[in-house]
Every structure is written in structure tokens, then in C-alpha cells.
Amino acid sequence: MSEKKQSQKERVERMTNQKKVIIDYLRSVCSHPSAEEVYLYVKGKLPQISKGTVYRILNNLGKKGEIQSIKEDVAHFDGDISSHAHFVCQKCGNVYDVFDVCHECKVLRRKLTRKKGKVGNILNYQMNFYGICKNCSKK
Numbered sequence: 569m570s571e572k573k574q575s576q577k578e579r580v581e582r583m584t585n586q587k588k589v590i591i592d593y594l595r596s597v598c599s600h601p602s603a604e605e606v607y608l609y610v611k612g613k614l615p616q617i618s619k620g621t622v623y624r625i626l627n628n629l630g631k632k633g634e635i636q637s638i639k640e641d642v643a644h645f646d647g648d649i650s651s652h653a654h655f656v657c658q659k660c661g662n663v664y665d666v667f668d669v670c671h672e673c674k675v676l677r678r679k680l681t682r683k684k685g686k687v688g689n690i691l692n693y694q695m696n697f698y699g700i701c702k703n704c705s706k707k
Contacts, residue, residue, distance in 0.1 A: 570573035570605065571650075574627075580618070580681055583592065586610070586614060586621060586622075586625060587611050587625050588627070589610050589614060590606060590610055590622065590625050590626065590629070591634065591635070593606065593610065593627055593647075594606070594635055594645055594647030595608050595648070596647075596648065599643065599662075599663075600630065600638060600644035600645060600654070600664075601645060602642045602643065602644055602645075603623050603626055603642075603643060603645070604642075606622055606626060606645060607619050607622040607623070610622055613633070615688060620688070625633035625679070626645055630645070633649060633692065634649065635647055635649065636648070636694065637647055638654050638656070638663050638694070640656055640661070641661070642662075644663045645683065646663075646665075648665065651693075652665055652666060652667045653665075653666040653667075653669050653694075653695040653696065653697060654694075654695070654696050654700050655696075655697045655698075655699065656696055656697070657699070657700060657701035657703075657704055658699060658700060659700050659701070659704040660696055660701065660703070660704050666678070666697060670696070675693065677690055677693060683706065703704050
């Protein structure tokens with residue numbers, strides 16, 4: 569590999585200060601912030617950062633599997649990349665982690681992987697449940 573190609577690859581893979589602030593923020597919160605919420609937080613830490621940069625970093629992190637992207641009307645992001653599902657409230661839009669169904673998800677993934685001739689090779693999965701959260705139900 570030529571030095572020029574290698575330096576381009578290293579540049580793509582390096583941890584920038586912007587990327588670090590975003591990842592650290594997502595891993596420090598239990599909420600599932602939208603891209604706008606991530607931008608507002610990061611802007612407080614790095615005033616010169618643009619909204620486009622934050623959105624681009626979030627999309628790249630999602631593609632690389634370094635964060636989860638929960639796509640709804642407004643995308644939400646999760647720094648916890650462990651296998652788990654999400655509950656999306658149809659009233660307030662909040663997203664909550666659901667860990668207790670993961671065993672069943674893993675069993676289903678193994679079954680489908682054994683049938684990969686019919687389905688394909690499953691690398692990852694995302695499961696979302698929809699309903700009304702406890703807070704909204706009380707109102």
C-alpha cells in the first residue's frame with residue numbers, strides 16, 4: 569500500500585476530538601438523544617463545531633456500529649451497542665432501553681442464521697417496540 573493511501577486510511581480511522589466528545593456524551597447518558605440534542609451538547613463543549621459535522625459523525629459512527637441509530641420520525645442515538653431492544657413512546661417520542669427480551673432475540677438470530685441459505689448471514693439486528701410509556705399513561 570502506498571504511503572498516500574495509508575495516510576488517508578489512518579486519517580479516516582483516527583479519533584478526532586469532535587468524535588470523542590460525541591461518543592463520550594452518548595455513552596454517558598441513559599437517554600437516547602436526537603441528533604439536534606447531541607449537536608446542542610457538543611456545541612457547548614466545542615463552540616466552533618457545525619451541525620453538519622455532528623450529523624456526519626453520527627452517521628459514520630452508526631455505519632461502523634460504534635453507536636446505535638433508532639430511526640423514527642426523528643432519529644435517536646444510543647451509545648450502548650450491546651444487544652438490546654428499544655421501546656418508543658408513540659405519544660412523547662421518548663426512547664427507552666429494553667434488555668429483558670434479548671435472550672429471545674439471540675435465540676431467534678441463531679435460528680435464522682442456521683437458515684442463512686434462505687435469509688442471509690445476520691450480522692446484527694434491531695428490535696423496536698411501540699406503545700405509550702408509563703409517564704404518558706399517567707397523564
